[in-house]
Amino acid sequence: MKQFLLLPIFLAAFTARALAVEPGERLTDPVLEARARAISKELRCLVCQNESIDDSNAALAHDLRVLLRERLAAGDSDQGVRDFLVSRYGQFVLLRPPIEPATYVLWFGPFVVLTLGAIGSWLYLRRRAAAERPPAPLDESERRRLARLMKEEG
Amino acid sequence: MRRLLFSLPVALFVVLAAYFGFALFAGGDPHAIPSPLVTQPAPAFNLASLDGESLSREALAGQVTLINFFASWCVPCRAEHPLLMRLAEQEHVPIYGIAYKDKKADTERFITGLGSPYRRIGLDEGGRVGVEFGITGVPETFVIDKAGRIRRHYGAPLTADQVRNDLLPLLRELARG
Amino acid sequence: MIAELGHFALILALLLALLQASVPLAGAARRDLGWMALARRTALGQLVLVSLAFAALIHAYVTSDFSVANVFENSHSAKPLLYKVTGAWGNHEGSMVLWVFILALCGAAVAGFGGNLPAELRARVLAVQGMIGSGFLLFILLTSDPFHRLVPAPLDGRGLNPVLQDPGLAFHPPFLYLGYVGFSVAFSFAVAALIEGRVDAAWARWVRPWTLAAWCALTIGIAMGSWWAYYTLGWGGWWFWDPVENASLMPWLVGTALLHSAIVVEKREALKSWTILLAILTFSLSLIGTFLVRSGVLTSVHAFAVDPARGTFILLLLLVAIGGSLSLYAVRAPSLKGGGLFAPISREGALVLNNLLLTTAAATVFLGTLYPLFSEELGGPKLSVGFPFFDRTFAPLMVPLLIAVAVGPLLAWKRGDLLGALQRLWLAVAAVAVVILIGLYLTHGGPALAVLGLGLAAWVFTSALVEWAERVKLGRTSAGETWRRARYLPRAAHGMTLAHLGLAVTLAGIAASAWQEERIEIVRPGQDLTIAGYALHLDEVAQIAGANFTADRARITVSKDGKLTAEMDPEKRFFPVQQMPTSVTAIHTNLLADLYVALGDSDGSGGWTIRAYWKPLVPWIWIGAVFMALGGLLSLSDRRWRIGVAVRAPHAARAAAAGD
Numbered sequence: 002m003k004q005f006l007l008l009p010i011f012l013a014a015f016t017a018r019a020l021a022v023e024p025g026e027r028l029t030d031p032v033l034e035a036r037a038r039a040i041s042k043e044l045r046c047l048v049c050q051n052e053s054i055d056d057s058n059a060a061l062a063h064d065l066r067v068l069l070r071e072r073l074a075a076g077d078s079d080q081g082v083r084d085f086l087v088s089r090y091g092q093f094v095l096l097r098p099p100i101e102p103a104t105y106v107l108w109f110g111p112f113v114v115l116t117l118g119a120i121g122s123w124l125y126l127r128r129r130a131a132a133e134r135p136p137a138p139l140d141e142s143e144r145r146r147l148a149r150l151m152k153e154e155g
Numbered sequence: 156m157r158r159l160l161f162s163l164p165v166a167l168f169v170v171l172a173a174y175f176g177f178a179l180f181a182g183g184d185p186h187a188i189p190s191p192l193v194t195q196p197a198p199a200f201n202l203a204s205l206d207g208e209s210l211s212r213e214a215l216a217g218q219v220t221l222i223n224f225f226a227s228w229c230v231p232c233r234a235e236h237p238l239l240m241r242l243a244e245q246e247h248v249p250i251y252g253i254a255y256k257d258k259k260a261d262t263e264r265f266i267t268g269l270g271s272p273y274r275r276i277g278l279d280e281g282g283r284v285g286v287e288f289g290i291t292g293v294p295e296t297f298v299i300d301k302a303g304r305i306r307r308h309y310g311a312p313l314t315a316d317q318v319r320n321d322l323l324p325l326l327r328e329l330a331r332g
Numbered sequence: 333m334i335a336e337l338g339h340f341a342l343i344l345a346l347l348l349a350l351l352q353a354s355v356p357l358a359g360a361a362r363r364d365l366g367w368m369a370l371a372r373r374t375a376l377g378q379l380v381l382v383s384l385a386f387a388a389l390i391h392a393y394v395t396s397d398f399s400v401a402n403v404f405e406n407s408h409s410a411k412p413l414l415y416k417v418t419g420a421w422g423n424h425e426g427s428m429v430l431w432v433f434i435l436a437l438c439g440a441a442v443a444g445f446g447g448n449l450p451a452e453l454r455a456r457v458l459a460v461q462g463m464i465g466s467g468f469l470l471f472i473l474l475t476s477d478p479f480h481r482l483v484p485a486p487l488d489g490r491g492l493n494p495v496l497q498d499p500g501l502a503f504h505p506p507f508l509y510l511g512y513v514g515f516s517v518a519f520s521f522a523v524a525a526l527i528e529g530r531v532d533a534a535w536a537r538w539v540r541p542w543t544l545a546a547w548c549a550l551t552i553g554i555a556m557g558s559w560w561a562y563y564t565l566g567w568g569g570w571w572f573w574d575p576v577e578n579a580s581l582m583p584w585l586v587g588t589a590l591l592h593s594a595i596v597v598e599k600r601e602a603l604k605s606w607t608i609l610l611a612i613l614t615f616s617l618s619l620i621g622t623f624l625v626r627s628g629v630l631t632s633v634h635a636f637a638v639d640p641a642r643g644t645f646i647l648l649l650l651l652v653a654i655g656g657s658l659s660l661y662a663v664r665a666p667s668l669k670g671g672g673l674f675a676p677i678s679r680e681g682a683l684v685l686n687n688l689l690l691t692t693a694a695a696t697v698f699l700g701t702l703y704p705l706f707s708e709e710l711g712g713p714k715l716s717v718g719f720p721f722f723d724r725t726f727a728p729l730m731v732p733l734l735i736a737v738a739v740g741p742l743l744a745w746k747r748g749d750l751l752g753a754l755q756r757l758w759l760a761v762a763a764v765a766v767v768i769l770i771g772l773y774l775t776h777g778g779p780a781l782a783v784l785g786l787g788l789a790a791w792v793f794t795s796a797l798v799e800w801a802e803r804v805k806l807g808r809t810s811a812g813e814t815w816r817r818a819r820y821l822p823r824a825a826h827g828m829t830l831a832h833l834g835l836a837v838t839l840a841g842i843a844a845s846a847w848q849e850e851r852i853e854i855v856r857p858g859q860d861l862t863i864a865g866y867a868l869h870l871d872e873v874a875q876i877a878g879a880n881f882t883a884d885r886a887r888i889t890v891s892k893d894g895k896l897t898a899e900m901d902p903e904k905r906f907f908p909v910q911q912m913p914t915s916v917t918a919i920h921t922n923l924l925a926d927l928y929v930a931l932g933d934s935d936g937s938g939g940w941t942i943r944a945y946w947k948p949l950v951p952w953i954w955i956g957a958v959f960m961a962l963g964g965l966l967s968l969s970d971r972r973w974r975i976g977v978a979v980r981a982p983h984a985a986r987a988a989a990a991g992d
Contacts, residue, residue: 023852023941045716047188047291051572053718058567058932060256061291064282089198089289091191092713097720098703103712107703111696111725118688126676126684129602161665164609165658168616172651174702177709178629179643189714 190308202277210277227265243272338388345381352462356455368455375443399485418502425478456524494907500560511550512618517542519615536598548964555957579621589690601671682740738795760794785843793836827967834959841952864946
């Protein structure tokens with residue numbers, strides 16, 4: 002029970018934005034309704050631009066919101082509802098791309114860029130700092146050479 | 156080594172520009188959403204039809220058919236209508252219509268006024284069958300082969316070019332196979 | 333007639349631009365003063381000509397001259413005058429004219445205010461500006477002519493999208509373009525420096541004001557766009573990670589990195605090739621953004637009507653401008669002599685971290701925006717990349733950056749004392765603890781991430797004040813001494829403090845969005861809707877008619893604890909020409925929170941769907957952005973940018989006497 006309540010709160014921390022759910026659509030069971038809201042926030046409204054079906058007031062968004070609530074009420078799991086919609090509309094309907102070989106570059110790219118950049122920056126910083134070390138003191142032969150050169154200079 | 160690093164930005168850019176070039180010339184319509192149902196069996200459905208009977212997936216079996224989602228409130232559907240009439244009357248293509256989120260009386264008026272290219276019209280007033288087929292609006296058209304699998308999806312109104320260059324050859328090929 | 337004059341002016345401007353792109357460049361190589369001086373005249377000439385063209389276009393709109401195709405497609409005689417004028421840039425062709433107008437403005441500004449630049453540098457900078465101008469003027473004349481005539485002239489226009497008839501939206505393109513195009517000056521400076529083969533403290537000092545100005549404008553432009561989206565679209569959303577929004581965010585992120593990186597070049601002559609690269613990248617991202625919006629490869633609510641010919645031309649422009657400058661960079665940058673040395677823990681080191689994190693953030697946004705396109709091209713599935721992706725990748729990058737924002741300014745150049753800096757920030761740590769505790773108490777242990785976000789905002793805010801207090805020795809010396817110190821502190825220092833404070837304020841606004849409340853109910857006239865302690869009483873819903881629309885307007889009386897707080901009038905408008913409904917939300921703000929009310933549909937029997945939201949701290953998002961821009965402007969007004977490199981007194985006096 003508790004994890005169902007935590008999930009929407011957790012997601013709300015990430016994704017608290019405006020909502021379009023009509024009063025008539027809401028399920029009476031608050032746990033199911035919370036699940037429905039959480040799933041809706043990550044489903045794309047296919048006739049809008051980058052809005053989720055939770056945010057949009059388009060007719061299709063309304064239909065999908067009602068549909069997923071019906072499926073949840075009938076006992077479907079969260080993943081089951083998502084799979085159903087993906088089987089009809091394709092991966093495009095998920096606002097969060099799944100983490101799979103086709104999307105590794107997407108999900109891990111930023112981390113890779115950061116790591117490469119951090120390594121590069123660190124090497125750069127070390128190079129800048131290394132030159133800061135004072136040069137080693139002259140040894141005997143070098144000192145004699147220096148004295149000779151200084152005399153030559155006059 | 157350092158010189159190589161300095162060349163990295165321009166190298167990355169050239170790759171990016173190549174992608175953009177492909178997207179411009181070979182890319183498809185960015186608005187189009189490819190249907191995952193192509194090569195899958197058509198979703199099951201059972202709707203009341205306009206003539207008082209019913210329309211279900213079983214009615215399509217054994218022949219190459221078109222399913223066309225339309226509505227009386229849809230303006231582009233009217234533009235597409237003459238093409239469907241020609242397909243039905245001249246090419247004898249079996250076309251089944253599904254009226255999406257349309258009141259029965261309005262659909263009747265639409266058909267009476269423009270004529271019907273459809274063998275039968277299913278009434279999907281709730282739009283649930285539309286969602287089963289993954290449509291996002293109307294008109295959308297599906298090509299279904301003899302085995303009941305979806306072979307092509309048109310997410311936009313059919314154009315004469317599309318019909319001539321794409322749809323008719325496909326229908327002929329499916330009819331043979 | 334006037335339209336033809338405008339068209340002719342554009343052609344002449346192109347000729348001048350071509351001249352400006354070639355002769356001064358050769359002149360700089362040959363050290364020919366005459367040839368170099370030509371740059372200033374052509375720059376001013378271009379401004380005059382492009383202004384004429386722009387004025388001609390606006391004239392056509394104001395007079396509703398529908399024989400001009402552009403006016404026919406984007407205007408209507410029933411439109412209010414203000415929107416007729418702003419409609420001139422609300423479409424592809426017109427916005428390109430705005431683009432070249434601002435480009436000409438920037439060029440003329442360099443010509444006019446760049447008196448302190450060495451002649452060769454100025455000539456080269458203006459030459460590169462001329463190249464950019466030539467490219468875009470050619471683009472307009474060949475593919476996007478705004479003066480194309482229609483014969484016979486239609487009687488009335490097709491009207492403008494009613495969503496665009498709004499002051500916020502009408503004015504945000506000019507600010508955005510001032511930003512995008514303003515960064516072209518930094519770009520030109522970078523390319524000129526690469527050609528010359530020299531980047532030094534003086535160069536950084538000259539480039540800063542232009543970069544600052546562009547950055548301020550872009551900050552305001554993005555904030556305006558976001559604010560417009562808030563009160564018009566999506567029931568109170570203010571950022572959608574839409575491709576075109578991202579196209580404005582990327583240059584902003586890299587531009588911020590550029591701004592900070594240039595400080596290191598100026599103060600310590602280090603990070604030179606990095607700064608040059610950032611200058612090139614910032615404008616390149618502006619150009620790529622232009623490509624994305626106008627070529628049609630991406631869908632977006634902002635995208636203009638597309639045409640593959642335009643996309644191809646812009647791609648060619650990208651190849652020449654970005655490919656050319658990056659190739660020049662690959663060849664010339666390795667020979668830029670590195671300057672000052674510094675330890676990893678130092679102000680320079682902190683700014684390197686700043687560069688790293690901001691650039692990675694920009695790369696993340698880039699990846700998220702373009703991945704669907706690349707994936708589809710490679711035959712993969714069509715993907716959506718939305719909030720869930722950016723929340724998990726962009727947000728975590730910002731956290732270390734915001735922590736570093738506090739510490740960096742307290743570190744010394746060359747070698748900084750991290751422990752000492754952290755100790756001096758004890759007040760900021762205390763502030764964070766207090767805010768987190770209060771936050772947890774007030775919100776009953778609410779979303780942990782949001783409370784942490786507020787804590788982070790407190791961290792940035794307090795540390796900016798701590799740093800400022802240290803500079804003026806607040807509390808450690810007399811009030812008079814503090815006041816004197818504050819007065820003589822360079823404006824750029826005050827500017828930095830103000831900008832960082834603004835950042836904290838915006839961050840707090842963003843974090844607090846986790847606590848918004850919403851009520852969506854069907855309400856009948858005479859009934860109440862309660863939210864966040866407010867009672868919203870629906871008085872009535874009336875039918876009204878406007879200049880080019882009809883609407884349902886609700887009158888809602890808001891009270892708290894029985895006292896009248898506000899009256900709100902949300903509307904649902906319908907525009908007959910476009911057959912399009914829009915929603916006019918009513919927002920009541922007390923600058924600490926917004927009450928946001930939108931009118932939904934009628935239920936057919938006298939009840940109306942009312943959507944009410946209470947959004948705490950949301951105005952701070954835009955107030956913070958204004959502070960950031962003000963901080964930038966304050967920095968801009970610093971005398972040091974205008975004086976340039978110091979000259980010996982007698983020389984200056986002699987020059988003045990000679991009447992220069």
